[in-house]
Amino acid sequence: MKKIQLSILTIVALCSVQSAAAWGGVGHHSAAYIAEQHLTPEAKEKCRYYLKHTLSYYAMWMDRWRGIKEFEAINNGHSIRTTDNGRKLSWAEGYNVKGRAMGHLVNAYKELGNGNYKNLPDSVVRQRLINMVHYVADMHCPSHCGFPEHIYPLSSKYNLKRNGKFANFHSFWDGSPGYKRKGITVKKYHEMIDKVSPKEAKKWQTGLEHKNLEKGLEGWAKVFIKHGHEAYAILPEGTDIAHLTKEQQEAVHDLADRSILVAAYRLAYVLNTIFKE
Amino acid sequence: MKKIFLSAIFAMVALSAGAWCKTGNAGVVVLATKHLTPKALSVVEQYLGTTYEDDCDYLYLLQRKKKADFTKEIHYLHLDKDFQPLNVEGDDALKALEKALEVVRTRDAHSAAEVKKALRTVINLMLDIHNYSNIRIENIPHSHSNFTFKRQVSEYKTTTYKNYKWANYWTGLSNSLAVFHADLWAEDMELHHGAKFAEMSKGTLREWVSDNGAKAAKHLAYVYPDSVITLRDCLMMDFENYDMMTYAGFRLAALLNQTIR
Numbered sequence: 001m002k003k004i005q006l007s008i009l010t011i012v013a014l015c016s017v018q019s020a021a022a023w024g025g026v027g028h029h030s031a032a033y034i035a036e037q038h039l040t041p042e043a044k045e046k047c048r049y050y051l052k053h054t055l056s057y058y059a060m061w062m063d064r065w066r067g068i069k070e071f072e073a074i075n076n077g078h079s080i081r082t083t084d085n086g087r088k089l090s091w092a093e094g095y096n097v098k099g100r101a102m103g104h105l106v107n108a109y110k111e112l113g114n115g116n117y118k119n120l121p122d123s124v125v126r127q128r129l130i131n132m133v134h135y136v137a138d139m140h141c142p143s144h145c146g147f148p149e150h151i152y153p154l155s156s157k158y159n160l161k162r163n164g165k166f167a168n169f170h171s172f173w174d175g176s177p178g179y180k181r182k183g184i185t186v187k188k189y190h191e192m193i194d195k196v197s198p199k200e201a202k203k204w205q206t207g208l209e210h211k212n213l214e215k216g217l218e219g220w221a222k223v224f225i226k227h228g229h230e231a232y233a234i235l236p237e238g239t240d241i242a243h244l245t246k247e248q249q250e251a252v253h254d255l256a257d258r259s260i261l262v263a264a265y266r267l268a269y270v271l272n273t274i275f276k277e
Numbered sequence: 278m279k280k281i282f283l284s285a286i287f288a289m290v291a292l293s294a295g296a297w298c299k300t301g302n303a304g305v306v307v308l309a310t311k312h313l314t315p316k317a318l319s320v321v322e323q324y325l326g327t328t329y330e331d332d333c334d335y336l337y338l339l340q341r342k343k344k345a346d347f348t349k350e351i352h353y354l355h356l357d358k359d360f361q362p363l364n365v366e367g368d369d370a371l372k373a374l375e376k377a378l379e380v381v382r383t384r385d386a387h388s389a390a391e392v393k394k395a396l397r398t399v400i401n402l403m404l405d406i407h408n409y410s411n412i413r414i415e416n417i418p419h420s421h422s423n424f425t426f427k428r429q430v431s432e433y434k435t436t437t438y439k440n441y442k443w444a445n446y447w448t449g450l451s452n453s454l455a456v457f458h459a460d461l462w463a464e465d466m467e468l469h470h471g472a473k474f475a476e477m478s479k480g481t482l483r484e485w486v487s488d489n490g491a492k493a494a495k496h497l498a499y500v501y502p503d504s505v506i507t508l509r510d511c512l513m514m515d516f517e518n519y520d521m522m523t524y525a526g527f528r529l530a531a532l533l534n535q536t537i538r
Contacts, residue, residue: 025456033461054465056457064453064515067431067508178456185300185458 078138145228304462308526
């Protein structure tokens, strides 16, 4: 066991994927848990073979151990960036630049997809899966869509308050799935939000079939950017998050829950596609 | 994010009662039930039902409500330098466990309430003795206190350290998965270690106690008041904490199977 644990440390140093940071515990663990409910039997078996754990177990691993030297390359980001006009994903920046989660997903998919995972050491596949479970959820977090500063100020400068004192916009959205839901478990959260019809799910689960993956995933990017704008619209500058109106609270939950659901269904889609026999 | 995460893990310690977080404790018991004999399972369900979250907090709730007929010392294990049980004055975890097991073994001679209390005590204390912070070793003075140590935050950024309490650290590690429900905890532990049930649950209660003491001592050799712990060591501690939860579940099952025949 210790060998496996140490190999995780070693292998991560070789990873091309990067990043870290996003949803809090409720969001990350729930996205992974919901994704696991929608895996095909083959994909579930393969994931469990490589991870020796549920997907949920590793959902926050990339955040928890980001301070270890071998993880430095994956420390920053788990986000995406839009171009200057704040409407389009910047693919030019999307590859192997720190904090470009979409680029990492494309790279990891190319490494594992089309049966390529069979030619990789188990430890490498394991590490790619651990990373993927985290950043597919991360890239769906509304505050992980980085806009140019002339469109929205940085989180550290965005004027949000909690009882009159500065509150961080990014942190608020990270914790939004658990907002006013003290003691919720992933199971309760799943039961509460997962009412998705197959038709709706199918709408989210496209893109990987495209020969040009970057092109295929443009639809995903549009959703991230739309959600990013929504997050700012729900909490305009000057908002005190300790005193949100009922409408604002509902809007926060609506956006958080939608984002988690899309992330979960897409994570399942990615894994099902990779492990499709 | 980092701030939220760390505060979620270590501030929540105050909310948890027992060896680990509330759902983690219940998950350990659910894991145990998966390895009970049909006879042992039927007795457990007869007295405790099929959900265990309240049972796992039982001793702590009694203390909190000031209804306990014991002191908080009941949660601790006292071992000598060779990790053999010390005969301390009053009840410690081992003595209380053995007494409670005797009640379960002779359950027909006891009232339902007494058996229920004994079963809950067994569960609580089996969890407690697998949490290193409840193990006090004769020749390791700092094992007797909830001392403060420093934990490295990052290996590559301007090195910073944060202070943590020994007991809160081990208890709080499971809080990173506190949003798991008990069944998910059990499913994950079973998935990770299930094949090793026979190996991990081998032995007697007193052998397990010594084994836990020896493992705790390894950590106490480099974690002491004001020591600085590397992040790498913390990662290994995290893995080991998860293993100890699994040991607790497997050994609880073995203990109940031996006791309820």
